[in-house]
Amino acid sequence: MNSQKLPYFLILPSIIFLFMLTIYPMLFALYHSFLYWMIGSPVRFIGLENYINVISSSLFQNALIVTLKFSGIVVAIELFLGLITALIIAGIRRGQGIISAILVMPISVAPVVAGIIFRNLYMKETGVVDYLLTVIGLPPPPEGILGNSNTAFLGLIVTDVWEWTPFIALIILASLLSLPSDIIEAAKVDGASDWQVFRYIKLPLIKPTIFLAAMLRFMQAYNTFDIVYVETRGGPGIATQTLSYHLFLEGLAYFHLGYASALTVVVSLIAVVLINIYLMFTIFKGGS
């Protein structure tokens, strides 16, 4: 075994395994996306018809908009709250260990459990959130928080923000604490205010980390399934149907194999674009 080939030899088993697990299903989907496939009628080749059906389907368009809107909003809120949280924690001297131990807990909660918890909190009339909203004089909709299109969407956003803001906060905290302290001290000696130190020294230095965290979260939000399944089932109507949930319904509940296969390909292509943008800024950065 010469050492030129050794790395490939070490990687090969996992590559072969993952190929069977992912590329083969993808080819399976690609093949079936060109076929007409209904129980009780013969299978036949129909070209791009499934793709045209997907693109022109109002369900798909709705799911795409819901998904992008959801992802954009949660990322913006999580960045804002995460940054503030990190800045406050970075400013204290004692207790950072225990604070991060508590902050990490929402991240450890399985998304399905996060969904369960908030479904309970949002319960009509008897839920804690309904009660709190009534107390502060903002009565929730009579059909319940998860029964109204707008508040159901908001409810999912709050669930995601609750689970992932600590993640953003801990990332930003880690990069704040690793900043070179001599530069900051020097700026303070020169009479820079706290705000100036943040705006002109800290923020530019942590910006790349914030940017990458945002993209990572956007992709994860693009995949959102569990909390939708638990809290709203895409409802009321189709108001909270994400792409993942739409695909789940078409493929594994209604068994529309042709449509679902074409949808699989379309959803994957969007994911591939997002993932490649992320990779461009991380491991492909500057070659090496």
Add this chain to the structure above:
Amino acid sequence: MKWMSFIRYLFIFIILGLFMFPIVWIAMLSVKPPQYNFTVPPTFIFPPTLDHYIACLITPGYFVAPVYNSIISSSIATVMALAFATPAAYAFSRFRFRFKNFLMGWYLGLYLAPPIVFLVPLYFIMQKLGLVGTHAALWISYQMFSIPLAVWLLKNFFDEVPKEIEEAAMLDGCGVLKTMIYITLPVGAPGLIITALLVFVFCWNNLLFPMALAGRTARTLTISTMEQFRMIGVTWNYIATGSVLIMLIPAIVFIIFRKYLVRGLMFGAIR
């Protein structure tokens, strides 16, 4: 200056309270006598009871079998993922070769892709193979995210094992593979253990894969907890009990290893 830091601590207290409340609430629900469940305003002080835990334990099929399924499928998946990922991570950490970045990007891409796009076709394939409803369907399909996750976490740990130790071993006549097995792996053992625990947690927390592939026979704890919603008169106390059981192991693992977690889950974005 004194009151500034007082305000900081007050803010932190409020933030932590907000993040902790949902977890505390569901934990309380799991030890609440049912008559306190749906009171307005909500009840925070009540005589706690372990009845729901006992009921879940003694009712056949409620939680014992699913916990068993979860542990078995997640453990096998973890062992497999490490077996595949360890050599790959070692190669990524120690060698320069063509397509290295491309391959690492491919692993990461698989981890970040929406799992449902693989699951729909995989369901039909597994069905043909007669695997739906078995543990194998779960631990095989879990590799989709487990191997990439393990490769990336392990690579970070191997990067921290000093090269000098390996060079000394090689000077003494050890081959590359021998050096990896006898020198790097023992030194990197803590990293292997942490990686194993994190992979286990991600399998354990999963809902979508067992939903598609476990059928009734291999259903995991996440599935059986969700099933409670279909019972006549939703039994929120049992759902809360299941939720607490799901949360327990991940919370402990994440709290202990939080230092590695944040960096590890950024996949090379923080250097």
